[in-house]
Amino acid sequence: MQKKSEPTIHDIARELKISASTVSRALQNNPRISLKTRDKIISVAERIGYHPNTLASNLRNKKSNTIGIVVPLINRNFFSAVISGVEEVAFKAGYTVVISQSNDLANKEIAIVRSMFANRVDGLIISIAMQPTNYEHLKIFRKKNIPLVFFDRVVPEIEANKIVVDDFLGGFRVTQHLIDQGYKRIGHMAGPLNLQTYSDRKRGYLEALSKNGIPFEEELSVSSSLTSEDGAATAKKLMDLPNPPDAIFCGNDTTALSSIVYLKELGLKVPQEVGIVGFSNEPFSRMVSPSISTIVQPAFMMGQKAAELILNQIEQKERTFRTLVLPTELEIRESSNRRLAP
Amino acid sequence: MQKKSEPTIHDIARELKISASTVSRALQNNPRISLKTRDKIISVAERIGYHPNTLASNLRNKKSNTIGIVVPLINRNFFSAVISGVEEVAFKAGYTVVISQSNDLANKEIAIVRSMFANRVDGLIISIAMQPTNYEHLKIFRKKNIPLVFFDRVVPEIEANKIVVDDFLGGFRVTQHLIDQGYKRIGHMAGPLNLQTYSDRKRGYLEALSKNGIPFEEELSVSSSLTSEDGAATAKKLMDLPNPPDAIFCGNDTTALSSIVYLKELGLKVPQEVGIVGFSNEPFSRMVSPSISTIVQPAFMMGQKAAELILNQIEQKERTFRTLVLPTELEIRESSNRRLAP
DNA sequence: CTGAAAGCGCTAACAC
C-alpha cells in the first residue's frame, strides 16, 4: 500500500503544455495570469486531484504560516480558553495554530519546542512548565529572532513580549476578602514558587496579611504542584496543624475543590467553619456545592492579545517588547461567603 | 529585524572542506562515516548553532514524522485523555503530534484537516464534529492512502480503522441501573442523533426500556448539543412536562451537572426524587455533591490504541481495517443511588 | 569512507 505520489504543478503544466510557474502563479491568483488560462488550470487541478504541498512552499518561502502554542496542560479551562483566543485571531489572519502540551515536564517541553523550531513555526506562544530548566531551548528563539510570546507563566530572564494577569493583586484581593469575612487564620496553598505567577500570588497574600496587622506563619503556606491529589494532601497537612487555619486561599480551583471534599470528610462546614477560595474560575467552580469563590482571569482575551502581539512581531517586525498585565476579578461565591451562608 | 538565515549543512561542509553529503550522513549517525570526521562535524555544528531544517528533510523524504489529531474540544477530559494516550505512544515511536480542535464546527474541521493534509501529516486521528457535513475532506485521506483512524465519533461510510466504546451497552446499563433503583419514568438527554455514539446510547436506552416492558414515550427523549446550557434547558423542558420523569440519563457529565443544579433550584432532591446519570466520567463528577453516576470510558487506552493502529498503518502499510470496540463501566455514585441516599 | 549530482515541489527574479 504505497502512497501514490501526489500530482504536482508540473503535472498540471504538462497537461496544459504551459510552464509550472504559470500554474503556480494562477493558483495564487496572481493577476498577471489571464483569466482564461487560470480557469483552465483550476479545472485541471480539480480533475486530477491536485493539492498544494505546503511543505515545499514553506521551504521555498522560509515561512510556514504556522504559529505554535505550548501549554502545560490542554485540559485546563484557563489554558484551553487562551488557546481558543489565539486560534480566533490567528485563523482570521490566515495562520494555522499547532498546539502541544508539556504536561509540566521540562523534558517534554524541550522536545516540543525543538520540534516546533525544526518545523520552522513563524512564532511561538508559550506558558512554561512547572518543572524548572535553564530555558536554553527558548533562548534559541530569541537568538534567531523568531517571535516569542510568553503568557501567564513567563521566564523573567528572557526578553520577549509577555502577557500576565495581575497575580499579586489577585492574591491580595482573595486574602483581603477572607479577612473581611471574619476569618482569622488564613492558610495558603501555593504553587511552585519558582514560577512568578505563584510567587506573586503569595506576595499578594503576604501583603494583605501585613496590611491588616496579621503576622505570617510559615507553616500556614504550603507549596505543591496543585493537582487534585496535592489539594487533598495539603488540606490534610494544614488541618493537622496544632493550630489549623479557618480559611484557605488555594492556588487553583482544582485544589479548592479537593480541599472542600476533604474538609467535608472531616465533617467541617464550608464556609461556616472553613472558608475556601480558588483561582482561575474553572467552569465546575460555579456549579459545585458550595460554589467556589475564585479569581476570574480574562483567558480568552489573553489568547487574543498573545496572537496579536505575535502577528505584529511576525509581520511588522517590531523591535520593542512589552509586558501586558491584564486585570483579574474576584468572584465571590458560597465557599467563602460566611455572611450569606444558611 | 530580519530572520537571520539559518546555518545549513553546507556551511558546515564549507568550513571543514568536505561535502554536504558527508555532513548529512554524519548527522544521521550513518556508520559509513568515520568517527573522526563525525566528531569534527558535530562540534562545528554546535559551534555555529546549526539546527536541522525538518521542512527540507520532510520534503525530500516525503514523510513528516508527524501525526495529526483533531478533536471537537480539547477542554474535555475524555478528549484530552485520548490525546495524552496518543502522545504517549507516538512520542516513543519518534513522532510529533499536532493537535487541533474543531469546536464542533464543520467548517473549522474542514479547514484544519485540509491544512494537516497540506502539511503532509503521516496520519490523521480524528473524532468528528457534531455539525454534519459530507466528509469530502476526509475521503481525500482514503483516496491518497494516508492512514486515517477514527475514534469515538466515526464516519460509518468511510472505511478506515475505528475505535469506539460500546455506547449501546453503556446506554443500556445506565437505563437498567435506573430501573433497578426503582425509578419509573426515565428520561433521556440525547446528543445529536446523526452521530453514532449518541444514537447508540439512545438505542441502549430504548432496549433497556423495552426489555423491562416499559413503553417508550417520545417526549421523554430530547436531543441537543449537550452543552452546560443545553443541560439546564433540557432539564427544564423535561420537568415541565405534564408527567415529568423521575430519572434522567444525561448524554454527558456536563449536562448531568447542570441538570442537578437546575433540579436543586426547583427544590427537588437528587437522587431521592430524581435520579441522574451522566456519561464519560469528567473528573469533577466524582467531586461534586451529589457525586454523579456515570459511564467510565477507557479514554487514555483509546488514544494508545489509536496511535498503535496508525503507526502500524504508516510503517507496515497494513491493508485491513478493523473496528475496535472498547468496554465501558458503569460507576454508580450518589446521584442515582436511591438506596444509599441519606 | 567520501564526493558529485540530481531532485523533493514550489516560487520569484529576470527575461521576452
Place this chain on the structure above:
DNA sequence: GTGTTAGCGCTTTCAG
C-alpha cells in the same frame, strides 16, 4: 501574459 532558470535545505543513488 508566460517561460526560463535557479534555488530553498536536505537526502540518496552512483561512482570511486
